[in-house]
Amino acid sequence: MKKKDNHFNTKLIHSGMFDDQFGSATVPIYQTSTFKFRNADHGAACFSGDTDGYIYTRLNNPTIDALEKLVADLENGFRGIATSSGMGAVNTIYSALLKKGDHMISTAAVYGPSRVIMERHYSKYGIESSYVDTSDPEKILEAIRPETRILYIETPANPTMAITDLEMVAGIARQHGIITVADNTFCSPHLQRPLDFGFDVVFHSITKFLNGHADIVGGIIVSKNKEMDDQLRPMMINLGCNMDPHQAYMAIRGLKTLSVRMDRAQDNAVEIARFLESHPKVDWVKYPGLPSHPQYELSQKQMAGPGAMICFEMKNGLSAGKKLMDNVKLCMLAVSLGGVETLIQHPASMTHSKMDRQSREQAGITDGLVRLSVGIEDASDIIDDLECAMRSI
Numbered sequence: 001m002k003k004k005d006n007h008f009n010t011k012l013i014h015s016g017m018f019d020d021q022f023g024s025a026t027v028p029i030y031q032t033s034t035f036k037f038r039n040a041d042h043g044a045a046c047f048s049g050d051t052d053g054y055i056y057t058r059l060n061n062p063t064i065d066a067l068e069k070l071v072a073d074l075e076n077g078f079r080g081i082a083t084s085s086g087m088g089a090v091n092t093i094y095s096a097l098l099k100k101g102d103h104m105i106s107t108a109a110v111y112g113p114s115r116v117i118m119e120r121h122y123s124k125y126g127i128e129s130s131y132v133d134t135s136d137p138e139k140i141l142e143a144i145r146p147e148t149r150i151l152y153i154e155t156p157a158n159p160t161m162a163i164t165d166l167e168m169v170a171g172i173a174r175q176h177g178i179i180t181v182a183d184n185t186f187c188s189p190h191l192q193r194p195l196d197f198g199f200d201v202v203f204h205s206i207t208k209f210l211n212g213h214a215d216i217v218g219g220i221i222v223s224k225n226k227e228m229d230d231q232l233r234p235m236m237i238n239l240g241c242n243m244d245p246h247q248a249y250m251a252i253r254g255l256k257t258l259s260v261r262m263d264r265a266q267d268n269a270v271e272i273a274r275f276l277e278s279h280p281k282v283d284w285v286k287y288p289g290l291p292s293h294p295q296y297e298l299s300q301k302q303m304a305g306p307g308a309m310i311c312f313e314m315k316n317g318l319s320a321g322k323k324l325m326d327n328v329k330l331c332m333l334a335v336s337l338g339g340v341e342t343l344i345q346h347p348a349s350m351t352h353s354k355m356d357r358q359s360r361e362q363a364g365i366t367d368g369l370v371r372l373s374v375g376i377e378d379a380s381d382i383i384d385d386l387e388c389a390m391r392s393i
Contacts, residue, residue, distance in 0.1 A: 008074065008190065009259050016070030016252065018062070027066040029249045033057050059237055063245040067252050068220070071210070074189040075202055077222035079229045081236050082248060086185070086205025088241035089219030090114050093150075093181055093201065096235035100126035102149040107134045107164065108363035109157040111183065112347075116354050131363065134164040135295060137172065144176055153194075154183040155302075159347045159371040160364040161286040161311050163295035166302060170198030179228075185209070185338070190262050191304045195224050201232070208338030209308075211254035212261050218247050261340060261376060265308035268382065269374040275383050276312050281320065281390050283313040283368075308374040309337065317368035320393050321346050324370060327392040330377070330385035337373035342382050344372050 006014065020028050035054040037043035046053040054060055068080030083089045090113075098104060106115065108131040118129045132139040134153055151173050155164040166182065173180045181201045182194035188209040194202045204210055206218035220243075221236075223229040236242060243251075266289075273287035285292070288299035289306030299306060314320035324344075325333050331344040347353075348360060348367050355365075374382065 011070070011073050012256055012258055015073040016066035016068075018066060020062075027063055027249060027252050029245050030057075030062045031245050032061075057245065058240060058242045061245050061248070063252075064243050064248040067243070067248040067255075070252060070255060071189070071204070071220050072222050075184075075193055075195055075222040077195050077202065078225050079223060079233075081221040081223075081229070081233050082206075082243035082251075083219040083221070083236060084241045084243055084247070085217045086111075086203075086207055086219040087113055087117070088236070088239070089203045089205070089221050091117070092221060092232060092236045092239060092241065093152075093203065094118065094122055094127075095239065096232045097179055097181075098122065098127050098149055101147055102127050103145050103147045104129045104150040104152055105134075105140060105143045105148060106131050106152040107154045107157050107162075108132055108359075109160040109162060109365060110152070110154045110363075111158045111185075112353075112355060114152075114154075114183070115359075131359070133162065133364075134169065135162045137165070137168055140169065140172055144172075144178070148176065148178055150179050150181055152181045152183075153199075154186075155192075156186050156288060156299075156307070156309065158183075158186065159309075159311050159369060161288065161293070161309065162364065163288060163293075163298050163302070165298055166192075166194050166197035166199060174198070186309050187303060187307055188258060188262060188338075190259050191307055192302060195222065197302070200224050200228055206251050207336060209262060210258065210338075211251045212258065212339055213250075213254050214336065214339035214341065216247050216250045218243055218251055262305075262308065264376040265340075265374050266305050268376065268379040269306065269308045269310055271379040272372070272374055272382055272386070273310050275386070276310065279387075279390065281315050281393055283315045285310065285312040287311075310372040310374065312370055312372070313366060314368045314370060314393070316393070317366070318348070321368040321370050322349070323393045324386075324389050327389035328385055329388070330381055331372070331389075337371075339373070340376045342373065342375035342377060344370065347371055 045051040072080040130143040180199040185205045203221040277285045287310045331342045
């Protein structure tokens with residue numbers, strides 16, 4: 001059987017593997033900064049690209065290559081570009097694809113730092129951006145300008161769980177000659193593959209579901225074709241935000257259990273979302289697995305499952321949300337997401353605190369909104385913890 005014919009879970013275990021000289025059953029860690037050449041001609045061939053030899057770990061490394069090939073295979077893309085963090089991936093994309101005078105349209109409720117760095121830093125270099133509800137195609141069309149270069153989508157959105165129609169966005173972008181970029185961190189390729197819907201670039205914070213154990217940070221970009229990879233890879237190299245070989249090894253190890261972790265966390269999330277939706281102290285719940293979600297039907301079409309991320313609004317807003325944060329015991333009060341442990345956080349005072357209040361409200365990030373990243377503990381214990389914390393309000 002050819003590897004391209006393998007199913008997803010088989011790819012998780014076998015894609016990216018290569019035979020080293022000792023026949024290692026796992027990808028070895030090539031913890032080296034530089035690689036020696038056999039002779040001068042070999043060195044010249046490596047630098048000219050006439051051979052696949054290695055030169056320097058900022059440029060390429062066997063362990064990192066294995067991770068890049070693995071994730072590209074999972075996303076049905078051309079090649080991966082591993083970075084030192086999720087924000088390393090974001091900055092590589094911004095720096096490679098945008099120039100002075102260009103304009104970007106993005107999901108309003110996008111990951112906070114992705115928006116902050118664009119508005120506060122890239123704007124200094126003459127790059128403009130607009131943030132709209134990308135689940136509404138009319139809002140996207142209204143925001144398009146002649147200089148619009150990128151449509152940057154996060155779906156489900158962080159932290160509002162709004163879902164954008166990927167196929168619709170890709171169609172609009174093609175009509176206007178715009179590059180499409182998707183942050184697929186919340187879903188992972190286990191649940192959603194934006195390149196299959198016509199997107200040009202997909203990226204992840206490996207820190208989250210792909211690694212899944214809250215013990216490394218990292219990012220990865222996957223391009224649909226070689227032309228896009230040729231634009232992005234040199235920028236990553238020049239920015240110096242390459243991944244470390246040990247990071248790559250840890251990510252490969254974490255990825256092997258992606259499906260079993262996500263399936264377990266997703267089963268828990270369904271139970272917890274139903275509990276929250278019926279609780280008298282909760283105003284509303286947004287979870288793609290609930291029929292009450294505004295884009296429930298779209299989630300059924302676009303995603304292989306509803307995932308493990310939930311957002312909900314406590315009645316009495318900010319004070320109730322903070323009280324809940326202060327009284328959970330099992331759920332960890334922490335940023336990040338996608339690990340085996342359940343994490344809870346309050347975006348208005350944490351991940352999106354650097355956004356001004358008006359921008360937060362326009363993005364749907366209310367003062368009392370709570371985001372829950374459901375882990376793989378017993379669902380009944382998570383529910384008991386939330387119920388006990390609710391009693392303090």
